[in-house]
Amino acid sequence: MIRSTEDRMTWVCTREPPMARLRLAPSPSRRAILDGGWWPTSRDPVVELCSLVTALTAQRGGVIERIMLQPAAWDRHPCRIGVDGAMVRVGWFTSLDAELVIITGPRDLRIDLAVIAPETAHAVATAAMLAASRPTTTRTAGTLPVPPSPRPRGAVRDGEDVAVWEAEGGHLRPDRQPTAPARI
Incomplete structure (x- = not known):
């Protein structure tokens, strides 16, 4: 396998990375599937992973040695990033869910985080991070209350999202009274 110069280099964030939007369970639990949730601000892995580490x-x-991600969810795919003078290896696995990041280190350190897409609305992302950080959560990253891919702006006509929400059982308009279920 021939590797490019870009594949062999260690990427370093040249500006101050944003504060990570991260929520972790209070203490690691063997009963929980996820250890928390992470909501990156962009799809640039160098900036976001530096912030996360x-x-x-x-x-x-502890020390973070490796990070595993799904390549389709990110703009580029560095194999190594430099964070505070240390090198972290980054693995890209197409078999991994786009909504999951796995972080490993020495002495059996493993942290599984649900990844919430950067475009996700604040309220939805906060709810997903809270659900992922519950110490007894048995949800996987793909089953959190987050739409798998947010709709592009302008894809929904005004009022259409309200109709969809109403049809799915939610009530957004205070002027609409709930109807009694039909008896069969």
Whole structure:
């Protein structure tokens, strides 16, 4: 396999990375499937992973050695990133869910995080991160209350999203009274 120069280089974030939007379970639990949720601000893996590694190191301590991601969810695919003088290897696996990132380190360190798409609305992303960070969650990243891919702006006509919500059982308009279920 011939590797390009870009594949062999270690990418370093040249600007201050944004603060990671991250929510972790209070303590690691063997009963939970996920250890928390992460809501990146962009699809640039160098900036976002530097931010994530910095936050995880500060919150959980220890050294992050490897990060595993799904390539379709990101703009580029570096194999190594430099964070605070350390090198973190990045693996890209098409078999991994786009909504999951796996972080590993020494002494059996493993953190599984649900990844919420950067375009997700604030309320929805917050709810998903809360659900993922419950110490007893048995949900997988793909079953969190987040739409798998947000709709592009302008794809829904005004009022159409309300009709869809109403048809699915939600009530958005306060002037609409709920109807009694039909008896069979």
